[in-house]
Amino acid sequence: MLGIRIVCVGNLKEKYLKDAAAEYMKRLTRFCDAEIIETPESTPEKEKEAILKNLKGRVVALCVEGKQQSSEKFSEFIEKTAQTDSKITFVIGGSDGLAKEVKDRADVRLSFSEMTFPHQLMRIILLEQIYRAFTINNNIKYHK
Numbered sequence: 001m002l003g004i005r006i007v008c009v010g011n012l013k014e015k016y017l018k019d020a021a022a023e024y025m026k027r028l029t030r031f032c033d034a035e036i037i038e039t040p041e042s043t044p045e046k047e048k049e050a051i052l053k054n055l056k057g058r059v060v061a062l063c064v065e066g067k068q069q070s071s072e073k074f075s076e077f078i079e080k081t082a083q084t085d086s087k088i089t090f091v092i093g094g095s096d097g098l099a100k101e102v103k104d105r106a107d108v109r110l111s112f113s114e115m116t117f118p119h120q121l122m123r124i125i126l127l128e129q130i131y132r133a134f135t136i137n138n139n140i141k142y143h144k
Contacts, residue, residue, distance in 0.1 A: 003087035004034040007054045008123055009094035010041040024127035031134035041094045048099035057087030059106045066109030075133035092122050
């Protein structure tokens with residue numbers, strides 16, 4: 001079973017965000033082994049060591065200069081990666097983004113939009129898109 005690791009700077013503070021993350025983590029259990037690793041928020045330079053030591057498998061950095069893609073293309077990426085790697089690690093930086101070394105270490109740079117989202121909300125958006133990708137790949141009616 002594919003392992004999905006999400007390395008996040010900071011933690012969720014609001015109950016509604018915690019509830020949303022828990023719901024998607026529960027939904028993902030039928031498709032993958034998912035885990036979330038939270039690292040302390042500081043500056044990108046101070047955050048990088050904690051991030052780098054938690055990277056395993058194929059690494060995807062979420063950053064504004066990354067490539068945007070549709071949900072269908074993202075599901076294809078998940079499916080193709082699962083054929084060659086046992087783990088995908090997604091990295092969500094803090095308020096000030098990711099250090100250059102983290103971006104350089106990433107195999108893929110992914111952007112969800114040209115817009116800026118709070119990093120706490122980005123975790124929920126990422127979890128939802130991972131869940132959507134698995135439903136697309138397994139022909140489950142969820143994606144429209």
